[in-house]
Amino acid sequence: MKKHLVFTLFFFSAAYLCYAQSGEVIEDFRPSSLNQPGKEYPQVNSQGYARFRIEAPEAQNVKVSLGLGGRGGTTLSKTEDGFWEGTTEGPLDEGFHYYNITVDGGKFNDPGALNFFGSTRWESGIEIPAHDKEFYALKDVPHGHVHQILFPSKSTDTSRRAFVYTPPGYHNELDKSYPVLYLQHGWGEDETAWTNQGHANLIMDNLIAEGKINPFIIVMTYGMTNETKFGGLRDFDITPFQTVLVDELIPYIDSNFRTKANQESRAMAGLSMGGFETKLITLNKPEVFSHYALFSGGIYEPEELKDHDNLKLVFISCGSSESPDRVKESVQKLQEANFNAVSYISENTAHEFHTWRRSLYQLAPLLFQ
Amino acid sequence: MKKHLVFTLFFFSAAYLCYAQSGEVIEDFRPSSLNQPGKEYPQVNSQGYARFRIEAPEAQNVKVSLGLGGRGGTTLSKTEDGFWEGTTEGPLDEGFHYYNITVDGGKFNDPGALNFFGSTRWESGIEIPAHDKEFYALKDVPHGHVHQILFPSKSTDTSRRAFVYTPPGYHNELDKSYPVLYLQHGWGEDETAWTNQGHANLIMDNLIAEGKINPFIIVMTYGMTNETKFGGLRDFDITPFQTVLVDELIPYIDSNFRTKANQESRAMAGLSMGGFETKLITLNKPEVFSHYALFSGGIYEPEELKDHDNLKLVFISCGSSESPDRVKESVQKLQEANFNAVSYISENTAHEFHTWRRSLYQLAPLLFQ
Structure with missing residues (x-):
């Protein structure tokens, strides 16, 4: 079966090159x-x-x-x-x-x-x-749930929506608790992006079925508290969203889901603007998360992380058409400064969701080890 | 506050009549x-x-x-x-x-x-x-979760999607179990309709916050197993969907949620085509459900229900612009035959979701009493 797949891929690649050269569709x-x-x-x-x-x-x-x-x-x-x-x-x-x-x-x-x-x-x-679409395909494996929740937010005076992925088994093994990844969308997207465009739930289901990760919960919420059309990130004030995430959402999740409610079991990641938000919040609140990941969303300098005593992992990724050298250099500097840092470059993709699906797939096995 | 509301409604109604007569917008x-x-x-x-x-x-x-x-x-x-x-x-x-x-x-x-x-x-x-929009408004009350689940279906050889509303408290009071309403959408709609168009989750949250109902779970899945564009309901074969619902979904829900897994604690309702499906399935499988509800989706004759020994409630509704007399007559005949039957007519609405939001709001307090 695997040989057949490899052959098929080879055949299609060869056919593609041949036709692409001749310009024939x-x-x-x-x-x-x-x-x-x-x-x-x-x-x-x-x-x-x-x-x-x-x-x-x-x-x-x-x-x-x-x-x-x-x-x-x-x-x-x-x-x-x-x-x-x-x-x-x-x-x-x-x-x-x-x-x-x-x-x-x-x-x-x-x-x-x-x-x-x-x-x-x-x-x-x-x-x-995609040639690698199997990792986010809907398969005949046990599936987790994606909960739509409405959590109270005093700071914004409303009930805000989030989606919470709970792994298969969560609703049966009632004495088990789980670490949590807080996962942010990009600019102009919202809390629906990581499951709709990203298939985050299917990526997790498949990784868990293959025994490749320790199951964890993923929480996805809207990363903007202000206007719909916000422009330059230069003047961006992270404080309102940081309040929603750290002071309102995390306590709600910890009291309504069976979480391991401690820094060691809490990660934050985000794509593009969500990576920018991840960087700002992890720097402002070094006591909250222990695993940080930026997908096409900037880098960390070693000196920015120097007081982060309980930092377990820094993961930085992007597409090969973005700025891979910058990502690799940043991770190399972090490694030289003795941080557990990992880089990932998604081949033949740009600033788009396939880069981020792959990034989550690469990140998940490294979390909470 | 209430007086003010009544006054405002009166004012708008009066203004409306006045302007409507003059044709002024x-x-x-x-x-x-x-x-x-x-x-x-x-x-x-x-x-x-x-x-x-x-x-x-x-x-x-x-x-x-x-x-x-x-x-x-x-x-x-x-x-x-x-x-x-x-x-x-x-x-x-x-x-x-x-x-x-x-x-x-x-x-x-x-x-x-x-x-x-x-x-x-x-x-x-x-x-x-709507003048009565408060009953499905997003309010500062405890909110239940809407779980997106993927359940295995051998008969259709795939994982099928359903949404499951669990009431506030479900994720904290782990020794409590709940009755279940299976709730179907109409023709051309799908399993997203009852929460997106219908606000079923908010209707439940508000009813529970006001202490008007015994909390229960709602399960909503896609009511068609065949083609997207199916035409006449005359030749409609309920068997494939009945298999999915009764033989696959109900056992999955009963083993993955804390349900009261018995006939007495199981209801089925549906709107339009979903009512038609409710009627067919409750007649074919009288041992599965104990509460039946048709929203703009037909009626029951007393003789059709004569062997339904454990039937607790029949609820039949429609909009006032549909066939209210037919609904009232059917319920009267059922009552005369000693069934616990209730009719509800939604004033000034037709074959549309506001009729069905109101129908759910009327039905919920009557279930599992």
Whole structure:
């Protein structure tokens, strides 16, 4: 079975290189796995091209934001039956991408695709099947629960929402308690991102089924307390969110879930802006967490961590199209200063969710060891 | 406070009647509570009119499906700044409505509104504030959890999703067990409907906080096992879903949640098609449930229930614009045949979610007494 898989991968890679060189698009398009039920479009092929088909018989022009990067997306052409069709000029990176459609100057979502909260709005999402997609696939293994909770927040005067992943067995083995990872989304996303786009729950289910990690709880909440459209991170004040997380959410989790409620059993990680928040909060509150992870979200300098006596792990990652050298150099400096630091570079991905799915997959086995 | 509320309601009702007679639209429009974060449109006013504003500067025509019922929705007019605007011709019923936008012949969702799964697709949703909206409002009370679970289903050869509401206290009082309501969505909807559109979790939280019900668990799963677009219910075969529900989901819930795993503590209810399913399954499997409820989903005849020895409650409801007489007559016949039967008619609502929110609110205090 494994040999077969390796062969298949090799075959597809070889075919891909061959066709890519000749510029030919292989006609094996299939509906994206993130389409709405029963919808045939958007489609993706084995090379990573995406094809779109939108009905708008009286429209003058229809464009898709995805496809040509800075060159303005993919312009669709009208077909005789009132649809607009088009294929990206080249293959996309493996994994998840947000996109939208412009119809006669108005921005809409693709009626065929599911929506995902990114860029402070619900956008269409498409999945380019990754060669390593098995690690976040839905499999016939025991599944944890994702709890939607509403916790009281005095500082913001409301009930705030969080999602809590509890591992398989949590609801049966009632005398067991678990360490906790607090995991933050990126700018413009919200507390739904890590399960919807990231498949964090399935990544955990699969790792646990394979015996690769010590089961832990993951808590995901909204990382912004202020405006929806906040701009520069330069003037960003972490205090309001830090209050929600440290003074309100953590105590709520510790009294409503069976946690190991101590620093040694508490980690914080985040992607992009969530990494920035992780860095600020772990520096402001060195007594709260013992494992820190930044996914495409900056680095630590050794001197920043010098008084962090109970620090067990620093994990820093990014995509290979981001700033891998900066990540590797930072981790090397941390290691030279005797910190337990680990770097991870996601090959052939950029500032996007596939980088962060892989980062969580790499991080999880290192936590709470 | 209460006096003030009554006065306000009276004032608005009086104002409404006055303006409605004169045909004047009150200019107190506010963003719908179901808009995406930070979006100003769609808006609703105190009379129940809805106003839309869509950007599409080069479009030829833009229409909204909501507003004129059978007369084709609301046609928007182009403004000088490249937007399309329009207001419904009359007020809408209180509560939740699905809708979509037609732009130059293509069907899209309103970029301002959140999406809800109905009609086998994710559609835009709008909320007309109801005079009784307090019963499903987010309040500063203890909140239950909504668990997303993935349960193994041999009959369909996959892991299927369900949502499970556990009441406040479930995760602390570990020696307590609870009765369970199995609650089904309508045609074209899915297992997300009862919490997203219906606010079932908030209805429960509020009822429990007021001491009006004995806390119970609610389980919501997808009620179709076959095609997305199934047509006539006449040829509908309940067997595949019945297998999933009775032979797979119920045992999973009973072994993974602290349930009272017996007929006396098990109820089934559903709206529209979910009511039809409730009727079929309770008739096929009289030994499984003891409380039956149909919301806009048909009626029971006394003879159909004659061998149902452990039947504790039959609840039948609909909106006043549906078939209230049929519901009342059915319940009267059931009462005459000595069944504990209750009818409920939701005033000034039709075949829509506000009818069903109210139905759940009426049903809950009657369950497991």
